[in-house]
Amino acid sequence: MDTTMTPAISFSSVRKTFGDVVALNGLDFAAPRGSVTVLLGPNGAGKTTTVRLTTGAMKPDFGAISVLGLDPQTDGDEVRARVGVVPPKPAFYDQLSGWENLKFAATIFEADEAQARDAAARFAIDDALDQDVGGYSTGMRTRLALARAVLHDPEVLLLDEPTAGLDPESSRAVLGLISDIAGRGRTIVMCTHLLHEAEGIADQVILMEEGEVRASGHPEDLANRYMADPVVIIDAEDRASLRFISELDGVLAVRDDGALHVTLDTTDRIPDLVIELVKRGVRPTRVEPIRPTLEDLYFEMQRAHRETG
Amino acid sequence: MIKAVIRIDLYRLFKTKDYWIPLVILGGLFFVVLPAIMLGLLSVVQNSPMVSQIGEIVGTLPATIQQNIQGDTPMARASYAFAVYLLAPIAIVVPLTISSAVGANSIVGERERGTGEYLAHSPLTVGEIYVGKLFASLIPGYLAGIVGFALYSLVVNVIVGRQIGGWFFPTAGWLLLVFWVIPPFIAIALALILRLSARVRSAASAHQASSLVTLPVIIMSYVVASGLLYSPVISAAVAGLIAWVVAILLLVSGTKSIKRERLLGVSSDA
Numbered sequence: 001m002d003t004t005m006t007p008a009i010s011f012s013s014v015r016k017t018f019g020d021v022v023a024l025n026g027l028d029f030a031a032p033r034g035s036v037t038v039l040l041g042p043n044g045a046g047k048t049t050t051v052r053l054t055t056g057a058m059k060p061d062f063g064a065i066s067v068l069g070l071d072p073q074t075d076g077d078e079v080r081a082r083v084g085v086v087p088p089k090p091a092f093y094d095q096l097s098g099w100e101n102l103k104f105a106a107t108i109f110e111a112d113e114a115q116a117r118d119a120a121a122r123f124a125i126d127d128a129l130d131q132d133v134g135g136y137s138t139g140m141r142t143r144l145a146l147a148r149a150v151l152h153d154p155e156v157l158l159l160d161e162p163t164a165g166l167d168p169e170s171s172r173a174v175l176g177l178i179s180d181i182a183g184r185g186r187t188i189v190m191c192t193h194l195l196h197e198a199e200g201i202a203d204q205v206i207l208m209e210e211g212e213v214r215a216s217g218h219p220e221d222l223a224n225r226y227m228a229d230p231v232v233i234i235d236a237e238d239r240a241s242l243r244f245i246s247e248l249d250g251v252l253a254v255r256d257d258g259a260l261h262v263t264l265d266t267t268d269r270i271p272d273l274v275i276e277l278v279k280r281g282v283r284p285t286r287v288e289p290i291r292p293t294l295e296d297l298y299f300e301m302q303r304a305h306r307e308t309g
Numbered sequence: 310m311i312k313a314v315i316r317i318d319l320y321r322l323f324k325t326k327d328y329w330i331p332l333v334i335l336g337g338l339f340f341v342v343l344p345a346i347m348l349g350l351l352s353v354v355q356n357s358p359m360v361s362q363i364g365e366i367v368g369t370l371p372a373t374i375q376q377n378i379q380g381d382t383p384m385a386r387a388s389y390a391f392a393v394y395l396l397a398p399i400a401i402v403v404p405l406t407i408s409s410a411v412g413a414n415s416i417v418g419e420r421e422r423g424t425g426e427y428l429a430h431s432p433l434t435v436g437e438i439y440v441g442k443l444f445a446s447l448i449p450g451y452l453a454g455i456v457g458f459a460l461y462s463l464v465v466n467v468i469v470g471r472q473i474g475g476w477f478f479p480t481a482g483w484l485l486l487v488f489w490v491i492p493p494f495i496a497i498a499l500a501l502i503l504r505l506s507a508r509v510r511s512a513a514s515a516h517q518a519s520s521l522v523t524l525p526v527i528i529m530s531y532v533v534a535s536g537l538l539y540s541p542v543i544s545a546a547v548a549g550l551i552a553w554v555v556a557i558l559l560l561v562s563g564t565k566s567i568k569r570e571r572l573l574g575v576s577s578d579a
Contacts, residue, residue: 093422108431
């Protein structure tokens, strides 16, 4: 069997409960090899449980899971040797130095010290390896966790809220490092509830809620599916002069969010719209077609789900 | 892999002075300070009624036991009996207490720190984690027992030896006790404590629960130590053999008793 054609990770009708609480309710998804899949959803959506089931750290109640063509329950040791994980709130042996923690990880993942040093350098934590981890900042801990997760060059990297607790600057740096790993052709599954984190990184977004997939696809496909109509932000020297805009041809909706968000039937309308505004004496100060953000998508998908469900 | 788990746990313990300093004090107190005080008092107050009473008690013991007690005077025989038989339980109690304290925290500690999540996602098998944790808990206690035993030997020989006519300690019974009986007794306690450590929700609960295990083992150790009075070598050899069998059975079943989910702090069957 050519395993390179199979997805790196696939979940099929996976159910997991904790007592009366249903964590995953028939979860289905596949993460293609070499792709970045973002599991997006609020707290309690089942993202962490998905990660734990992927490595075989937990057993599903029902359903099939395949990771790199292996079953994590029966081939768990091999799966875990080929996967790297950054858990939420990465934990370390705080009394030990960063290097001692990395060396332990290198031993159990059968990597050598040079690989551990390389990983530390890649995530710019090599200068702090002699310090006890107990004295690390949250950003340093995250960098060390990333170095620890990739030192054995895993084929799949699972990142569970990797920027939790980080300041915006550190968060951006970490996301940049994740992009770098993605550029090396590794399969990445990242869980987050922060929508902007998935922007520009995700090949596939899976919106999860209550242990189920609400929607999935490439961000652009999702944008076309859920927000097919283009939106243009329009402002003018005199905002009141724009009050007639909803009457113009091709305008589907107008929303005032500080500036006017005008939904059109097609982007081809934009030049005609501007000409019409000027003809009517309006002096436009801003005409900006906007690409929907994942945040827009997220709320739109939720709204659509509520309406259909 | 097992060695890596043992090494990191021991190194972590070594760097946590708040944890091991009280344990060293405990060992020093029971192996050196208290025996030195008691044996010293016995040799200083030679003509006191207390020494006479101990001598009389020794004299009432069965003849088989009296054969094992050396010394020409009642005071010498009392000191010998005290050093060789009455203080024998400390050889088990101290290492057991130390190992239990370390073991109780071992798995639940990983969970409380969050490092259990990392171990759960690692290629380490639960068997490797269990055995690694067991040895990492056994070694500090046993090491304390060995060092304590050496120091105790010194104290006994210096204080009691001159009354007996030379250095006489350790006896064959004590050597068997330290090298044959104590390791499986610690292993039995740890095999049970690690199971508890994997099941309970906090380190505090683990320490509470571990006392349920250590207490019966301590009582057993007193029984074994009492057996040394009658037939030092045979009783130690038999007790050790039984303890080894029980320990091995518990260890084998213990490696299968821990589930990876328990390292995460969640278990659907908890």
